[in-house]
Every structure is written in C-alpha cells, then in structure tokens.
Amino acid sequence: MSGRLAVVGLGPGDARFLTADAQDTLRQAEAVYGYGPYLDRVPARPGQSRHASDNREELARAGAALDHAASGARVAMVSGGDPGVFAMAAAICEAIDAGPPAWRGVDLAIIPGVTAMLAVAARAGAPLGHDFCAISLSDNLKPWALIERRLAAAADAGFVIALYNPVSKARPTQLVAAFGTLGRHLPATTPVIFGRAVGREGERLAFTDLAHAGAEPADMATLIIVGSEATRIVTRPGLSPLVYTPRAAVEAGR
Amino acid sequence: MSGRLAVVGLGPGDARFLTADAQDTLRQAEAVYGYGPYLDRVPARPGQSRHASDNREELARAGAALDHAASGARVAMVSGGDPGVFAMAAAICEAIDAGPPAWRGVDLAIIPGVTAMLAVAARAGAPLGHDFCAISLSDNLKPWALIERRLAAAADAGFVIALYNPVSKARPTQLVAAFGTLGRHLPATTPVIFGRAVGREGERLAFTDLAHAGAEPADMATLIIVGSEATRIVTRPGLSPLVYTPRAAVEAGR
Numbered sequence: 001m002s003g004r005l006a007v008v009g010l011g012p013g014d015a016r017f018l019t020a021d022a023q024d025t026l027r028q029a030e031a032v033y034g035y036g037p038y039l040d041r042v043p044a045r046p047g048q049s050r051h052a053s054d055n056r057e058e059l060a061r062a063g064a065a066l067d068h069a070a071s072g073a074r075v076a077m078v079s080g081g082d083p084g085v086f087a088m089a090a091a092i093c094e095a096i097d098a099g100p101p102a103w104r105g106v107d108l109a110i111i112p113g114v115t116a117m118l119a120v121a122a123r124a125g126a127p128l129g130h131d132f133c134a135i136s137l138s139d140n141l142k143p144w145a146l147i148e149r150r151l152a153a154a155a156d157a158g159f160v161i162a163l164y165n166p167v168s169k170a171r172p173t174q175l176v177a178a179f180g181t182l183g184r185h186l187p188a189t190t191p192v193i194f195g196r197a198v199g200r201e202g203e204r205l206a207f208t209d210l211a212h213a214g215a216e217p218a219d220m221a222t223l224i225i226v227g228s229e230a231t232r233i234v235t236r237p238g239l240s241p242l243v244y245t246p247r248a249a250v251e252a253g254r
Numbered sequence: 255m256s257g258r259l260a261v262v263g264l265g266p267g268d269a270r271f272l273t274a275d276a277q278d279t280l281r282q283a284e285a286v287y288g289y290g291p292y293l294d295r296v297p298a299r300p301g302q303s304r305h306a307s308d309n310r311e312e313l314a315r316a317g318a319a320l321d322h323a324a325s326g327a328r329v330a331m332v333s334g335g336d337p338g339v340f341a342m343a344a345a346i347c348e349a350i351d352a353g354p355p356a357w358r359g360v361d362l363a364i365i366p367g368v369t370a371m372l373a374v375a376a377r378a379g380a381p382l383g384h385d386f387c388a389i390s391l392s393d394n395l396k397p398w399a400l401i402e403r404r405l406a407a408a409a410d411a412g413f414v415i416a417l418y419n420p421v422s423k424a425r426p427t428q429l430v431a432a433f434g435t436l437g438r439h440l441p442a443t444t445p446v447i448f449g450r451a452v453g454r455e456g457e458r459l460a461f462t463d464l465a466h467a468g469a470e471p472a473d474m475a476t477l478i479i480v481g482s483e484a485t486r487i488v489t490r491p492g493l494s495p496l497v498y499t500p501r502a503a504v505e506a507g508r
Contacts, residue, residue: 016275019265019368058501082368084375086501090383093498097488104490110376112368114273114336121338122364129344130396131404133387133413142503150385150411157407158400159387234351236358244347247312247340249396 002105005069006076007083007092009113010041012199017119022111029076033065034088038078058088062095070102082115086136086164116223117162120195123205125234125242127193127225130249132160137167137174144174148181155185160231160245163224175224176214182226183210191227191243194218207233207241256359259323260330261337261346263367264295266453271373276365283330287319288342292332312342316349324356336369340390340418370477371416374449377459379488379496381447381479384503386414391421391428398428402435409439414485414499417478429478430468436480437464445481445497448472461487461495 006025011017026032026042034042036052044050053061061077069075079088089110096103121128133154139147154161161182166175182190188211196204196219208216210226218224230249234242260279265271280286280296288296290306298304307315315331323329333342343364350357375382387408393401408415415436420429436444442465450458450473462470464480472478484503488496 011273016278017273017366019271019273021270024270082372082376084372084380084382086383089376089380090498090501093380093383093486093488093496094500096490096496097486097498104488104493107493108379108496110380112271112372112376114366114368115372118336118338118366118369122336122343122366125362126338126343126347126364128338128388129340129347131387131389133385133408134382135385141501146412146503150413153407153411154387154413157404159404159408232347232351234347234358236350239358239361242347242350242362244344244351246348247344247395249400 002107003069003072004074004107004109005065005092006109006111007089008076008078008111009082010038010078010080011114012081012116012119013041013197014199017114017199019111019113022113025111026076028074030073031068031075032078033061033075034078038080042078058091059095062088062092063099066092066095066099066103066106069106082113083110084112085115085134116164116198117225119198120193120223120225123195123198124193124225126244127227127231128160128245129247130160130228130230130245131158132162134162134164136164137178138165139171139174151178151181152185155182158228158230158249160228161226163226165220166218166222166224168220175218179210179213186210187229190229191231191233193225193243194222196222198223207243256361257323257326258328258361258363259319259346260363260365261343262330262332262365263336264292264332264334265368266335266370266373267295267451268453271368271453273367276367279365280330282328284327285322285329286332287315287329288332292334296332312345313349316342316346317353320346320349320353320357320360323360336367337364338366339369339388370418370452371479373452374447374477374479377449377452378447378479380498381481381485382414382416382499383501384414384482384484384499385412386416388416388418390418391432392419393425393428401432405432405435406439409436412482412484412503414482415480417480419474420472420476420478422474429472433464433467440464441483444483445485445487447479447497448476450476452477461497
C-alpha cells in the first residue's frame with residue numbers, strides 16, 4: 001500500500017512565487033517534511049502533521065519521508081527554490097537508489113519551482129539571457145580542485161555563471177578564492193550581481209564587478225551571478241541598472 | 255508619464271505552473287503582447303488589448319510593448335518558461351539599450367517562471383542535482399563552432415547539459431552533430447532525457463543514452479538533458495525510471 005511523496009519547490013520565499021501546483025499539493029498533504037526555515041513558510045493546517053529537521057540531515061529526512069509515504073500516506077517534502085537544483089530531489093533519489101525496495105514503489109512527484117538564479121536574474125534584468133551554468137561552491141560534497149576547474153572551464157567557454165551556496169561558517173574564504181580564479185579567466189570589469197534573500201524579507205541586490213566582488217558581503221542566502229565577456233549594463237536615470245547578456249554571441253576572446 | 259512593462263514567465267504551459275505573481279500581473283495588465291501561441295494560453299479579459307506577433311519578431315515586439323508602456327499604460331509581455339532563459343527578457347533589455355531615452359524610464363519588471371529544464375528535470379527525477387549548464391543550439395545568433403566548443407567544455411568539466419532550441423526547419427541536423435560532439439567527450443552510456451511539451455498537452459518523456467540519442471525525434475518544443483559521467487538511473491517496478499545526478503561529485507575521468 002504505497003502512498004505519494006511530493007517534493008515541492010517553494011521558490012524564492014514569498015507566497016507570490018508559489019505555483020498553483022505547489023499550493024494544491026501542500027494543501028492536500030497529510031504530512032509535511034522539511035528543513036525548519038522552509039517549513040515555517042508553509043501555513044499550518046488542521047490534521048496535517050509537520051516534521052522539521054536540520055539543514056545537514058538531508059538523507060535522514062528523505063528516508064523518514066519515504067518511510068511515511070511507503071506506509072500509504074500523502075506526504076510533501078518542502079524545498080527552497082526548485083527541488084531539482086542543489087536541493088532535496090537529488091537527496092530523495094539517492095535515498096531511493098540505496099534504500100529498501102518499498103521506497104521504489106512510492107509514487108514520487110517533483111513539483112518544480114522558481115530557483116534562486118531565476119529570481120535574482122529577474123530582478124537584475126536578463127544576465128542569464130545567453131548560455132549559462134550553475135555551480136555550487138559547497139565543497140562538502142566535492143573537492144575544491146574540481147570547483148576551480150569548473151569555474152575556469154565555464155569562464156573560458158563564455159558561460160554566464162550562477163554561484164549557489166557561496167559561503168558557510170566552515171568555508172568563509174572560498175568565495176574570494178573563486179573570484180580569484182575567475183579573475184584569471186575574465187576581465188576585471190565583468191559584471192557581478194549579488195542577490196540576497198531575493199523574493200522575501202530582507203531582499204538586497206548589489207551590482208559590482210569582478211575586481212571588487214571579493215569585498216561584497218555574502219552568506220548562504222546569497223546567490224551570485226558572474227557575467228560573461230558579453231554581459232552589458234544599461235544605466236537608467238532614477239532606476240536601478242539593467243544587467244543583461246545579449247542573445248547574440250560574439251566569439252569569446254580566448 | 256511612464257507606465258510599467260512586466261515580462262511574465264508562463265512556465266511550461268499549464269496554468270498550474272503559473273506563479274501567483276504572474277497571474278496577478280496578467281489580470282491587471284491593460285495590454286498583453288506576445289508570440290501568438292503563448293498569448294493563446296492567457297485567458298482574454300474585457301478591456302484588455304491583445305497584440306500577437308510572430309516568433310521571429312522579438313525586437314519589434316519588444317519595441318512596440320516599450321512604446322506602449324512609455325505612454326503610461328500597464329503592459330504585460332508573455333514569455334514561455336522563464337523570461338530570462340533564452341526568452342523575452344534579454345530582447346527587451348537589448349531594445350532598451352539601443353532605443354530612445356523614453357524606454358529607459360519605463361518601470362520594467364521581470365516575473366520569473368519555471369523554465370523548461372526544471373520542468374523536464376522534475377518529471378525525470380533529479381538530473382540537474384549537481385553542477386549543470388544550459389546551452390541554446392540555435393545558431394541564428396551565434397556561430398556553430400562556438401556551440402561545439404561550449405558542448406565540449408561542459409562535457410569535459412562534468413556539467414550536466416540542458417539543450418534548448420534543439421532543432422528547427424532551418425537546422426534539422428545540428429542536434430545530431432551536437433550528440434556527435436558530446437559522444438567524443440562522454441561515455442556512450444551517458445543518460446539522455448528528451449522532454450517534449452512537458453507540462454502541457456502532448457507531453458512526452460523519453461529516456462535513452464548518448465549512443466542512441468540521435469535516433470530520438472525532437473522539435474522546437476523539446477528540451478533535452480544530457481547527463482554527466484556521474485548521472486545514474488534507478489529502475490522502479492511499474493513506475494518510470496528515475497534519472498538523477500548525485501549531490502556528491504567524484505573527480506571526472508578526464
């Protein structure tokens with residue numbers, strides 16, 4: 001008797017970025033699992049159980065939700081942004097891959113959402129208007145040398161670069177190291193956008209360039225977009241600048 | 255007297271993927287502009303004018319909407335998926351950059367949405383669970399040699415790759431050429447997902463591998479995800495397979 005596990009993308013935070021599908025799924029769930037601060041964004045409903053857990057306990061949280069769903073319940077797991085981008089969907093798939101056969105029988109649905117780089121890009125103009133990539137700077141799960149290699153390859157090939165998980169208490173200096181690597185592959189004037197808590201309370205957007213990016217404050221709620229050599233800035237009197245990457249590419253300089 | 259231009263992401267198609275923000279913005283608009291098939295997804299409202307245009311006329315459409323907004327109206331421009339990803343936001347910014355000063359005074363808002371790669375990834379599992387990139391295969395706006403260089407760089411660096419605009423009447427064979435390039439940099443067994451019209455009528459999801467990807471049918475409504483060497487497939491009795499890329503990276507083989 002297998003139930004359903006829906007992994008629901010909450011988007012950037014504010015309810016206005018929720019899709020109708022996400023709202024309906026949360027409304028119908030008998031149990032909701034998630035990292036505490038994400039769970040706090042979901043209104044409590046009578047008869048619906050809530051299961052908050054810590055940020056570092058992704059696999060344990062996945063297992064608990066899968067067990068609950070496998071028992072026949074309609075379970076929702078909330079995820080910030082889009083569940084498929086550096087979030088809970090991969091953790092759930094990993095758990096199913098390594099877990100008991102009953103978990104493979106769970107009807108798994110991933111409900112997509114607006115991931116942070118789309119929200120930040122929307123506020124800034126259209127920096128992701130041409131080919132781009134997304135890189136997590138967390139080296140909990142991969143060697144730093146690999147991160148550096150990917151940064152260099154992306155910059156050389158002319159991708160705009162979205163940086164997720166830029167800093168944490170355990171790695172306060174890696175973001176500056178990443179800008180150093182990018183600075184060896186891109187002009188110092190390359191536009192850089194810092195978007196903190198975009199789409200929720202405390203939103204802050206800052207525009208700088210690669211030469212000065214290391215001096216900008218950043219935390220785990222910050223998403224950073226580093227332009228390519230093609231990225232341009234349009235100044236507007238009385239309005240914030242527009243940062244965009246044209247649809248037409250010129251061959252990159254290297 | 256400047257009005258507002260909102261560029262609204264419609265997501266994959268079905269209204270259940272619209273955000274509340276997108277719905278409210280469309281409801282309040284006095285005029286709605288867009289490519290005909292996207293405009294058809296928006297219910298007509300009394301007193302709201304509608305301005306459909308052809309797919310190829312992005313800059314002309316941007317200019318008409320900016321003129322209308324600059325005259326003081328509340329104008330919405332609809333865009334498939336997310337406006338910032340190979341869609342209207344960059345065309346609007348280009349128009350403002352090159353256009354008359356009045357366009358810089360327009361209050362421009364980009365309303366983010368669920369872009370196609372997130373919708374396809376959600377249906378397949380979590381193929382974008384680790385570092386990834388998005389590449390448009392349209393060579394209207396960039397040389398094919400640059401596309402090939404980016405494909406090779408992304409594959410070598412271990413990025414999962416989402417391919418937008420894979421084919422058109424003008425370039426029916428380039429997708430096969432792209433798979434050929436990727437096949438020189440990735441194992442033949444690399445998982446490949448074809449998502450056609452995901453999130454709307456006629457949805458079709460197909461799973462294959464790089465050796466056989468050239469034989470899959472694709473059109474402009476198709477979004478393709480090519481895994482990395484780390485991407486895995488979980489088979490499930492009676493359910494479709496899950497394709498996912500683990501959060502933890504191993505150093506790529508090359």
